[in-house]
Amino acid sequence: MVWAPTAAGRRLDGAWWPGSLDASAELGALVPLVSEHLGGPVKRASANIDAWDPDQPRRLRVGDGLVRIGWFRTLDPATVTLGRRSDERVTLLVIPPSLDPATARRLLRRLSAASVWPDSPTSVLSGAWTGD
Numbered sequence: 001m002v003w004a005p006t007a008a009g010r011r012l013d014g015a016w017w018p019g020s021l022d023a024s025a026e027l028g029a030l031v032p033l034v035s036e037h038l039g040g041p042v043k044r045a046s047a048n049i050d051a052w053d054p055d056q057p058r059r060l061r062v063g064d065g066l067v068r069i070g071w072f073r074t075l076d077p078a079t080v081t082l083g084r085r086s087d088e089r090v091t092l093l094v095i096p097p098s099l100d101p102a103t104a105r106r107l108l109r110r111l112s113a114a115s116v117w118p119d120s121p122t123s124v125l126s127g128a129w130t131g132d
Contacts, residue, residue, distance in 0.1 A: 001014060001017070001033055002014055002112040003037060004111070005114075005115055011120065012079075012091055012092070012093050012121065014037075014092045014093070015092060015094075015107075015108060015124075016080070016092045016094055016095065017095040017099075018030070018094065018097050019097055021051070021052050021053045022052075022053055023055070023057065023069070027047075027060055027067070027069065027080075028060060030082070031045070031060070031067055031082065032062065034090060035065075040084050040088075041065045041084065042062075042065070042067055043066075043085070044067065044070070044082070044089075045067055045080060045081065045083075046070040046071075046080065047072075047081075048071075048073065048076065049072060049073055078093060078094050078121035078122070078125055079091050079093060079094060080094055095107060095125070096125070107124065111124075
């Protein structure tokens with residue numbers, strides 16, 4: 001997991017490389033990281049319904065909290081959003097768990113060092129984004 005540099009108008013707030021497409025396990029591990037970043041507990045998450053395994057919970061117990069999960073076909077399959085309230089949300093690039101580990105680690109390193117992040121998940125995953 002890497003966070004993008006703070007900048008207004010940015011579409012992606014970070015990048016995440018889950019180990020599988022098991023939404024319960026992967027989001028359960030991600031929520032505490034995002035909660036820490038936001039300074040309080042994540043209450044909602046949204047993901048593309050076709051990008052994850054079929055077992056897609058509507059609610060997920062994480063620690064003492066409950067996270068509501070919305071599943072949508074209209075969301076970019078290469079992103080997830082998580083937030084505390086509607087005005088405190090982050091959008092994360094999801095690096096496919098099937099990606100070659102060396103390639104995924106290299107991509108995360110490039111993103112963590114970049115001062116300007118890509119405009120879209122597609123540009124990152126297609127290799128069109130070269131970083132800076």
